[in-house]
Each structure stands twice: as C-alpha cells, then as structure tokens.
Amino acid sequence: MVELLPLSNIEPAAVEALLDAAFGTDRFGRTAYRIREGRDALPALSFAAVEDGALVGTIQCWPVAHRAADGTETPLVMVGPVAVRPDVQRGGHGRALMAHMLAAAESAADGALMMIGDPEYYGRFFGFTADATGAWDLPGPFERRRLLARAVRGLGPPTGAGMIGPR
Known part of the structure; x- marks a missing residue:
C-alpha cells in the first residue's frame, strides 16, 4: 500500500537520491x-509516496511569478519535479501524487499552476494546457509546447507576455 506524506517528513538526502535516479545527476x-x-x-x-517504508516518488511545488514588461507580477505555483523511482514507474505513483497535490492546491495555492511537462499526459489527466503560455519566456531553453498552465481555486494564469522566475 502506498502512503502519501508531506515531503517534509522525508530525509532530504533520500529525496535527492530519488531525483538523481529519476532524472540524472545533470538535472541541475x-x-x-x-x-x-x-x-x-x-x-x-x-x-512523498512511500511504499513498504521505502520512498518511491515525490512531487514538489515552488513559488514563482510571471513578470510582465510593465512590472506587473502575478504569483504562480510551479509544479515539478514529479519523480518516481525507475523500477516502479508506470505503477500509478506519479498520478496519485499529482491528484493529491491538485486536491491540496484547491485550498493552499496562491496562484495558478504552471509546469514544463508532456502536454498529452498532463493535459489529458490533469487539465494543463499551453493556451495561456504562448507569450511567456523562461530563463533558459524550453520547448514552447511543453510550457503548461492550469487554473486553480478560480485563479487563472496570465495570458500576456512575461518572464517566469522565482518569487
């Protein structure tokens, strides 16, 4: 049975090891x-997703912002990484973590959600689209079609041009 726990309950070194296994040590x-x-x-x-006492997956969300040229700053929540231990991928752990986070976001998010991810997967199962992100810019290379956003708590993503960065 998989237990979903606050990530703060997990040893940071275990989280980093899982992220290395899922994405490689060059992820930074x-x-x-x-x-x-x-x-x-x-x-x-x-x-965190924990199964039989072992960490099998994590999801992290971050405070970021959309900054328009006129100085307007709109808070966003960046979703990811969503990581699952390679030997248990395709077992539904990532989907369970996303669903759990989305439920929590309905009361805890202070802005729309955004992510860099697979539009077919995150669109189909979780409602993320690139509809609002066409004029957004990021501080590095990215595939525009993978820049996704989703409203939460009635808070929609900004649709105009702007740079996404930490807040």
Whole structure:
C-alpha cells in the first residue's frame, strides 16, 4: 500500500537520491531549476509516496511569478519535479501524487499552476494546457509546447507576455 506524506517528513538526502535516479545527476542545469533557484519548495503542496517504508516518488511545488514588461507580477505555483523511482514507474505513483497535490492546491495555492511537462499526459489527466503560455519566456531553453498552465481555486494564469522566475 502506498502512503502519501508531506515531503517534509522525508530525509532530504533520500529525496535527492530519488531525483538523481529519476532524472540524472545533470538535472541541475535544466531550465526548471533556474526558474526556482534559491527558493524552497512549498511544504503544503509537496508530497512523498512511500511504499513498504521505502520512498518511491515525490512531487514538489515552488513559488514563482510571471513578470510582465510593465512590472506587473502575478504569483504562480510551479509544479515539478514529479519523480518516481525507475523500477516502479508506470505503477500509478506519479498520478496519485499529482491528484493529491491538485486536491491540496484547491485550498493552499496562491496562484495558478504552471509546469514544463508532456502536454498529452498532463493535459489529458490533469487539465494543463499551453493556451495561456504562448507569450511567456523562461530563463533558459524550453520547448514552447511543453510550457503548461492550469487554473486553480478560480485563479487563472496570465495570458500576456512575461518572464517566469522565482518569487
């Protein structure tokens, strides 16, 4: 049986080891890491999946913002990484973590959700789209079709041009 726990209950070294296994040790150079640089994950929206006492998956969410050219700043919550231990991938752990986080976001998120991810998967199962993100920019390379957003608690993502970065 899988137990979903606050990520803060898990030893940070175990989380880092899982992320290394899922994404490789070169993951720190990715654009997503630049966006959330220098920030801590949001405890109310970051969770771990534990099965038989072993960490099998994590999801982290981060406080970021959309900054328009006129100085307007709109808070967003960046979702990810969603990581599952390679030997148990495709077992529903990532989907369970996403669903759990989305339920928590309905009361804890202070802005729309955004992520860099597979639009077919995250769109089909969780309602993320690239509809609002076409004019957004990131501090590094990215595939525009993979820049996704989703409203939460009635808070929709900004649709105009702007840079996404930490807040």
